[in-house]
Amino acid sequence: MLSRRWLALLLLLAALFAGLRAVHLLQEPPQASSLVTDQVVVVGVTGRPALTPTDRAVLGPRLADAQVGAVSVRPRHVGDCAAAGWTTLGAGRRAAVGALCDPRVSDGRVEDWDARLTAAAARRGDARPGTLAGSVAGCVAAVGPGAALAAARPDGTLADYRTVEEFLADDLTTRCPTTLVDAGPRSDAVIARLAADPGRTLLVTGVGPAAGSADPALQVVYRLGTTFPGWLTSASTRRDGIVTLTDLTRTLVDHDAPPGAAVPVTVDGSPLAVDPAELSLPLVEDHLAAVAALSDGAVVGYLVLGGFGTLLCLVGLVGTLRRRFAVPRLILTLGSVLGAAMMLTGSVPWAGSGAPGLVLGVAVIGWSLLLAAATLALAARLDVPAAVVGAALTVAAFTVDAALGGPMQAGSMLNSRPVFGLRWYGFGNVTFAVYATAALVLAGWLAHRFLAAGHRRAAVVAVAVVGFGVVVCEGWPTMGTDFGGVVALTPPVLWLLLVVAGVRVTVPRLLAVGAAAVVAVAAISLLDWSRGPDRRSHLGGFVQRVLDGDAVDVVSRKAVASAETVVSGPGITTLVIGVLLWLLVLRCALPVLRPAFPTLPAVLQAALATAVLGTLLNDGGISVWLTVTGMVAVSVGWFCLDHALREGWPSPAPGRELWTWLSRGAARR
Template sequence: MTRRARLCLAGLFSSLLVTLLSVLLPGATAVAAGETTGTTGGTIGASTGGSNPIILIGTGGLTWSDVSPKDTPALWSFLRDGSTAALSVRSVFPNTCPVDGWLSLSAGNRAAAPGKAQDGSRANTDPCPPIPEVSSGVVPGWNTYVKAARDLKFDSTLGTLGEQLASNRQCVQAVGPGAGVGAAYLSGAVPRYAAFDPQQLTGLLSRCRVTLVDVGSLRDPRDLPTGEVPTQPGTRQAQAIAIDRRIGAVLAAAPSGSDLVVASLSDAGASERLRLVAAKGPRFGSGTLYSPSTRQDGLVQSPDLTVTALNAAGVPIPSTLGGFPLRRGTAGANSEAAAQDRLMHLLDFDQASHEVHPLVPPFFNAVVLAQIAIYLLAAIVWRRDFGSIEQRLRLLSITRRVAVVAAAIPASTFLANLIPWWRFPIPMLAAVLSVGLFVAVISAIALLGPWARRLTGPMVVVALATMVVLGGDVMLGSHLQISSLMGLQPVVGGRFYGMGNVTFALFATAALLLCIAVSNHYVRQGNPRAGAAAALAIGLVAVVVDGYPGWGADGGGPPALLPGLVYLVLAILGIKMTWRRGALVAAGTVALFLLVGFLDSLRGPENQSHLGRFFRSIFTGGAGDIIVRKLQQNLDVLFGNYPLALLVPIALVFVIVILARPTSWGSRSLQRSYEACPTLRPGLIALLITLTIGFAINDSGVAIPANGAIIAIPLIIAVSVRALEDEARESATTRASRRG
């Protein structure tokens, strides 16, 4: 390796290191100096919970749309006087049964009762297993649940809640069958159990610091899986009224000074959606509930409930738990009008997530069909002998404009959430029109400005708009991503903030395309060093936004983006990538990833992302299960019931062959673009490196190259077609001069 290459590589990683340290180190050093931001799960240590007893009232199937002042006065009192949020109850399977909700509460992580399938899985059409009634102080079939949790590899230990309380000399009282499952010890034993009896609640609720109460679950008769016999009589409304009466009985019997939390732990039938959670008492005034696990005010997840109970009891919180103690978020008035406003906000969370979920598959199918149509149109216009010069120019112009419009769709799907489309009578139509509005705005800016006459002008506008929208959103709290067509789905419960696979694919692709266009400007002026510096600056911004735990919090993104960025910078400088240099780049990337994880693990628990928790799991156990689970998810997508997913690795290999052999068939049409834009080919190789690594190291990584192509290929086509337009005009001018 030459001295110049060594210095260049060292400079690249030094720049990355300095940038990351400047962002991460202040939070890490504060923690190292003994400064903490709160006490939550994810770390082993004493909780700062007060002496107030906590009563967790568990139900199921209820959503905020079931709550009203007349029919459910007990729940309405929580909404008016307490802190409220929408609750993601996703456990293991898409449909969360009542027993799954209580098992997840017991483990503090995802858990579920096994289904009747050979592998223990369960379809939405399968009836829910019943909740076992505690017999002789033990949960019947407990070992079956423990084996299912172990096989699922979610690092879930059933009995964590009860065992952690007991081992720290705190008792837990269980009232009702579901509460017995939630309060069980590791062995399945439930020393303090009683059936639900409103007349006996007063004495029961004052026995222990933590009390779990099962008031029954709502099962919607219009949404029950095939073969499930209704266990609760009456309509949905009648069941909600009956559950509210039991909640009212618990409120009346609760000791003075208690904190009460009511949570709908499961779905009402085959349909999955967000549920309700509310808390009131000395620590929960009127307003919203907040949890650092979601970083979304008014949106929390099931594992937070287990940690909240442990925190209230003042016991250490195991590092394996993924939740955080619930706390009051935004304060509000305890008036009827304020309660109505909070209810509208909570209904927005639920309605948006419910309405967008069925729209995602047809949306992506439509995008795929549109992409195929663009490819066919591009294949036609790439033919030299198609029509006259005028016809060819007209068709080239149409193709270029269509490609730019298509590339503007991803950013527009996020901006569409600025409009409450889910409130309209026909949500699908409103969503399409909202996306179309922002597509028109971005496309107009890209195609009608003075930069539109430049080869890479429209690409700069669309790529920059995509970077600003996605990057700005994660920096400001990821609000546009929640329940968007290409963003995060809270009902699935995988991510609630930062960059998931789809967002990373779009963001990283846009960043590299912007690097290509900006560096090309300087390279064509004969200043490759300035071009490399510009690409490096853009790439560093993208890496930090994607990897910083407080923003993108993406563990698999920087290891994929960094090698592509380094390759592009070296290529601009004319330094050839060898196997040795590639190994150094890979080693440096891994080292930076581990360093970021280490620094994140030093931050306050509330500020940690999954990067820091994963780094801790390397030493405390559980990292192997995480890696195996992610690999299994990738393989399930690749070889499961998605035949088109197999085309992704095949397409990647095909593109690699084409880019590796510039004179091969398929890249000849791009050759004119390579000549007009010297950084295009190395930029495409850099993009290919990033998407391939992202595909290999992320769970459901097949989504990364597929979604990267949604923005990359249309913009590449737009650049190529623009080069063909210029060539056609030159040809027309030459012919006219010859005739003259």
């Protein structure tokens, strides 16, 4: 009877998951919207996060054939000057310019082109300036020095270059299929005149911060002379009304590509697409403000959450010191669902509110309290530890979001802010760490209960369903899309599976576990790659880089980024504190908790492996270590307090030699 009930539950969960996936598949995809005129003029502007009076005057009468959005102007380094943005546009990949922020042109060539190539290639940079001009059938003209960086050929020469004054004197005539314009302070005048010509497509886009600024904010982008109005988007971002500079590169290449030419492998962007919509100036301004709030308002939300968390920590500490363990246990119950609450803030349209930071703070506290109440109610009803119920609710929330295609990630407090341009869709490093740790705790507890009832096969199935289910949700291209997460989580899940199955762990089997992780991520990546260049996520993009012999730079850059987070001051501090917490968990808490939770050692080993592998394999580095360690500390802390409430704490306490060593070390210092 037990097996039938669990089989029915599995079938019900599978049906619910399939239903959520069907809902995702029923969503209308963005529509392609190619450039319809023979000539395209791109005017690059700086420091324009909102519409200017000129933008309003130009867009107002043309909203029926305008497409609008916000563009991420981030080059390789956040906050780099506009020259880096222009270079990124010409390369189709994020580029760096070092300190070369004032380009000059003489005799039809960018003066310091060789130095710029060196700057772009520094520290394994893979941007190739000149890609745009080298990938089109016709010519690319440049007006102004910044535009010259994007329009230059691979050798730095320009097919057609004019100063802004010459362009205005020529009555804004264009001689090439694509013309890039850097008009500086005269940009508004140029935009107004070009907008009056229906025979050319006009694209206005931000390219970087204003001179003397390092503001990485997303900026205005709009297109006039289109087939239907709506919000610009792309497969690179999967977000309505947000695109990147490299998407514009790809669109310009497609507009004037030689017949039968393949997509340049060095262009990372995707063609601009459109979510059809009726536009108005207030709607556009609200959208741009909401995009800015995703970065600016999030800081206020973190501060509100930090203040709330500090207060709870102080209350919990006082309760623990007074040996009133019920209150700190309640606080740790809330801590067990905090990750889910932070993710679920993406279900609230806080960025579009009048006070986005405050609304975000209220949303995360509200979700935390609601989930904590649900956890306590379910724990009492099912007679299951609240820490396990919290883990189950966390897994459920993340799985629902993954099944729906990750719609909550845009506004999630676990996601990176748009100004950093790190991850536009799918699950990021912190999201992975929360999801993976909760899954291991849940899988380990289910295995314990089944083993205690004498059902080893059911225990193995439970670990496999939870563990590999999370791996699939984490890595599938239309769900979590997390390359590093699959590699980091698959070995710990297999380890836990071997332990639960009672299989002796040997070196060959450990090697097989590692190989299985590689096979898993390779299979998912190959499936993604087979969907074609315009539908691939970064998983399939990495396969293409491997085929092109271009993968080493990506891997090395991510490895360097991860290492830099670890060896920094905060990283070393976090690492040391984490090691101490793991010592306390393994030496002091585990001996007490093991009799009531026999699979806990395997769960902790799997979680520690996830923390280490996730730190090494993700560019977020130390953030994975911090998140996994923090979640383990919360879960184990809850079990310790629960044990102390029910049975008291053993005396002398296990691990006292560790306490002695730590206290002696502190005394010596």
